[in-house]
Amino acid sequence: MVIVSSAPSSVSEANAAPAAARHPSASNATHPRQLSTAEIELFARVGARREALADDLIFHRGEQGRSMFIVQAGQVRLQFGDSVVDKLIGPGEFFGELALFIGNHARVANAIAAQPTTLWVVSHDAFSDLLDSEPRLLARFMQRSFSYLVASEQQLIANLRRRNEDLMVTLDSLRQAQTQLTTAQRLVQTDELTGLCNRRGLYLYLEQLQQRRIHDTTLGLLLIDVDHFKQINDRCGHLVGDAVLKAIADALRDAAAACDMPCRLGGDEFAFLAQITSLDELQARADQIAGAIRALRFPAGADTLQIAVSIGGGLCPLEATWTAWYSYADTALYAVKGEGGDGINVKHMDAGGDSPAFC
Ligand SMILES: Nc1nc2c(ncn2[C@@H]2O[C@H](COP(=O)(O)OP(=O)(O)OP(=O)(O)O)[C@@H](O)[C@H]2O)c(=O)[nH]1
Numbered sequence: 248m249v250i251v252s253s254a255p256s257s258v259s260e261a262n263a264a265p266a267a268a269r270h271p272s273a274s275n276a277t278h279p280r281q282l283s284t285a286e287i288e289l290f291a292r293v294g295a296r297r298e299a300l301a302d303d304l305i306f307h308r309g310e311q312g313r314s315m316f317i318v319q320a321g322q323v324r325l326q327f328g329d330s331v332v333d334k335l336i337g338p339g340e341f342f343g344e345l346a347l348f349i350g351n352h353a354r355v356a357n358a359i360a361a362q363p364t365t366l367w368v369v370s371h372d373a374f375s376d377l378l379d380s381e382p383r384l385l386a387r388f389m390q391r392s393f394s395y396l397v398a399s400e401q402q403l404i405a406n407l408r409r410r411n412e413d414l415m416v417t418l419d420s421l422r423q424a425q426t427q428l429t430t431a432q433r434l435v436q437t438d439e440l441t442g443l444c445n446r447r448g449l450y451l452y453l454e455q456l457q458q459r460r461i462h463d464t465t466l467g468l469l470l471i472d473v474d475h476f477k478q479i480n481d482r483c484g485h486l487v488g489d490a491v492l493k494a495i496a497d498a499l500r501d502a503a504a505a506c507d508m509p510c511r512l513g514g515d516e517f518a519f520l521a522q523i524t525s526l527d528e529l530q531a532r533a534d535q536i537a538g539a540i541r542a543l544r545f546p547a548g549a550d551t552l553q554i555a556v557s558i559g560g561g562l563c564p565l566e567a568t569w570t571a572w573y574s575y576a577d578t579a580l581y582a583v584k585g586e587g588g589d590g591i592n593v594k595h596m597d598a599g600g601d602s603p604a605f606c
Contacts, residue, residue: 279395280340282317286388287339289381290317293374294367299323299360310354312346313371321364325356330410331403335361344392347374440489441496444510449518452508453569461506464522467529467593469560470576471499471536473515474588479554483547490545491554498539502532518573519560526562526595533558533591541589555589561596572596 282290294317299305305323306312316323318338325334325342336342346352350371378385436448444452452459456466473479473495480488492515499509499519508520519536523529537558545552559580563572579592 278340279391280336280342282339282341282388285384287317289377289384290315290341290369291319291367293377294369297366297368299364299366301360301362301364303360303364305358305360305366306343306354307357308354311351312343312354313350313352315341315344315347315369315374316358317341317367317369319365319367322361323364323366324359324361326359327356331406345396347371348389348392438496438511441493441511443496443499443517444508446510446512449508449510449512449520450569452510452520459506459522461522464524466563466565466572467521467523467526467532467560468563468572468576469519469521469529469533469536469558469593470512470573470580471495471517471519471556471558472580472584474555474557474584476515479552483545483552487545487547487552491543491552494543494545495540495554495556498536498543501539502535518576523562526593529560529562530591530593533560533593537589537591557583557588558591558593559583560592561594564596567596 296319297305297316299321305316308326308328316336318336318340320338322338323336323342325336327333342358343354346354347369374385436444436451438445438448473491476488476491479491492511495517496509496511499517503509503519504521506522509517510519511517519532521529521532523532537556540554540556543554545554557580559578559582560576561579575596579594583590583592
């Protein structure tokens with residue numbers, strides 16, 4: 248509870264010195280916020296006495312102030328908020344002096360009694376009167392206060408600058424972490440050998456399919472499997488096998504429109520999901536892929552190696568699932584393999600048709 252009501256105070260609370268529990272008589276204003284005995288006597292003469300119990304609010308942040316406060320006994324805590332450290336004002340020290348000098352000044356801190364405290368409250372008007380009667384003493388007091396205020400403001404600016412720099416460093420680390428996360432996400436969706444999407448990348452594409460759909464198109468799926476790939480590895484070595492897989496990936500990439508998804512499902516098996524308008528268009532993609540792969544040549548000792556693929560697929564009924572599409576295309580692919588490979592089997596995936604996937 249505040250016993251004596253008082254007018255409020257200023258920005259200079261931010262600059263109040265930490266309470267060192269100095270007693271006024273122990274010093275003759277050696278600390279810039281410590282009043283000399285003469286100053287205390289002068290202010291005590293014109294100030295109103297105010298008693299505050301522990302936790303009493305003396306003024307709050309934003310409140311307009313016209314008075315300065317001097318702690319006679321006890322201690323006042325200035326809370327600035329915004330992560331600025333609180334300050335404790337002890338006996339013989341003053342706070343809120345800017346309101347005294349300029350009148351009507353918005354307080355920048357809450358002032359709360361840290362313990363039972365006695366204050367002198369010096370109003371702006373009383374101070375103006377004193378300026379006439381005690382100009383020399385008050386000039387020294389004001390000079391000291393101003394230089395302390397300026398030094399404190401500079402300290403505040405330096406702290407803010409440091410805080411800003413710390414924030415920039417934190418922001419930088421966050422950006423780096425974000426980039427690393429994006430890279431990691433890309434890597435887990437990418438097949439290391441060919442650079443195409445892997446199965447995880449395909450599943451992500453399927454999850455986002457609704458948003459990626461192109462108006463007036465349907466989906467077509469092709470499964471592409473290299474014929475006798477094991478023999479290529481056995482005859483020519485794994486490095487040639489790898490080169491074959493990479494070249495097939497390039498052929499798929501070349502045949503893909505921006506909205507299509509060519510990917511490597513694993514081993515020598517690839518998938519190609521296309522947004523197209525007709526079965527003919529899907530057939531044309533399959534022909535382009537098979538033709539490009541057939542045209543590839545790889546050194547195999549004295550000979551050159553030619554590659555062939557089997558392709559199965561069809562137009563995907565949108566009400567069916569990926570598993571059903573895959574199962575249908577796989578059946579179509581193995582029909583080609585059963586006839587010796589190097590062929591294309593692309594049809595409508597008809598839920599009422601002869602495919603076991605849709606039975
Ligand atoms: N070079 C290389 N070989 C791989 C890679 N991944 C899987 N393989 C090999 O690919 C071969 C696939 O063999 P199969 O599944 O029998 O297929 P295939 O020999 O093409 O038989 P068909 O499909 O019936 O014509 C296996 O020998 C695997 O070891 C890879 O990344 N690089």
